[in-house]
Amino acid sequence: MNKNNNSIEFPSHTMISVNGIELEVFEAGKENKGKPIVLCHGFPENAFSWRFQIPELVKAGYHVIVPNQRGYGKSSCPTEITAYGIKNLTDDLVALLDYYGYKNATFIGHDWGANIVWSLALLHPEKVNKIINLALPYMQRGEKPWIEFMEEIFGPDNYFVHFNRQVGVADAILDENKSQFLGNLFRKNVPLAIPESGMLMINLAKAEKSLGEPIMSESELAVYVSAFETSGFTGSINWYRNLDQNWHLLADVNPIIKHAALMIYGDQDMIPKSENLTDFVPNVEVISLDCGHCIQQEKPEETNQAILKWLEQQNA
Template sequence: MFDSHAFPTPTLVPVNGITLEVFEAGREHAGNPIVLCHGWPEHAFSWRHQMGALAAAGYHVIVPNQRGYGRSSRPVEVTDYDIGRLTGDLVGLLNHYGYDDAVFVGHDWGANVVWGLTLLHPDRVSRVINLSLPYQVRGETPWIEWMEAVFGGDFYFVHFNRQPGVADAVLDANTHQFLRNLYRKDLPPPAAPEPGNAMSNLATAGAPLGEPIMDDADLAVFVSAFEESGFTPSINWYRNLDRNWDLLGKVDPIISQPALMVYGTRDMIARSDQLADFVPNVEVVDLDCGHWIQQELPEETNRTILSWLEG
């Protein structure tokens, strides 16, 4: 098991006009790269349980804090967080290490970026492993416009776009409480949604539901990072969804690489009934957990990933 309290010392890597804070394990396995991409509101530290296992299996493990997170660059312009730039950072990371391609692993928003990377730069991705978020089919209506029509203006994706800065301020003012309340497992069945943005509601809720997925020391790593960066840079990823819809309309929507999709059976994110149509070489695995898959079930996640890679 990787010692989460001895997380590697990062290096700052210049890529794509910015700087990424990058953590590594298994540097002695140069030539066999695997890149792990975190979600929202997370940090490279969310892969702490996977790094040692992958390094022990012979991989050069590369784990960036993506732009807007940790001590990576935090550009000011909203459009600096579109899918072109996010995937360009990962291409730049491969170039920095001298790799033509790599296995890419993503969770949550990181999965969205990995799907996008595979569409926009297919020659740089050898295999895809994504957790929680399946391939998002590009329909006829831009994503935020579609969500607003289906879920309403309070839905947090929509709220982040239509009321810029409002939720950011609530999360910034309640960082510890928000992350403590968010990183939970064994949640009760969902109740009827309350009025307002669910993320702001979570940040101001007094008592968390379910059980924590990490101890206080690990939680403090996330809290400290977001107290330093604030939430606006990471929320800006959401503010580019319709821009991303436009950008992805210019590429072939089919992913041909071998892919592994890992769902948590208790996750709130919907499964895709079209996954195999767009990712024909996909294998699907279900794990008995919620959204924070690699942190909730680290050993099972490691076994699943390594078994698939070896197979």
């Protein structure tokens, strides 16, 4: 994984033993030791999704640590579904900080990675210095477990629900159609239309025609396809299969996150913006960019400017 079409040098990987598993970690800016920043990817992505941010963060003086989290790439893919709950996922990050000798770090998360960063701030607040999250706002813990709630609101075809109620079905279809699924998913400027019936992820995996425009070049997409050829999709989907267990785990946890935080939305993203974010994250600043869900890949320069400007203000 050296260069893509944009001639950005991507760090080589190191396998690191933490928390009883192996993580594939990409590290840059070792010369900036003492200023750690950890980047947490979403689904179905991996560390490569941060390729545009890594060099700029290094230039700004950060020691950048980017894991392929459990279930992704060459990192461990345990077989038990329960291995992918937020306790294990956040403990992996705590153990990663311990490995590098850091008491805490700034964390940046996108999509599922944002969920893990919010969860880390709840479960291990002392390990988090500052938070920057993209696409996924803080999800408050409601009265009903998340999947039960989503099933009532969105029905059985909602992909969160389907992943949980029909274990293994989507995994097999995505595995059979890796290239087509990822190629159809990573698109921008997709025309607005009434959602077709069926399960979104399975529909994307089976669709022979792509909508909108590609977010990335074919060589960049090939990095993702290759990574899922190694890991398969089950480990990453198992993150979804722990949502109700995560809900139970958070029952007695203080839901307020007091850390300084930056929330970056894409105005064209299907994920709705939070209407009460400041109730739970009182020290948050919110900005929106004119893009879809894959914010840091669709608008890399604008994302970098927003991140670096906010970090500079916080560090002033």
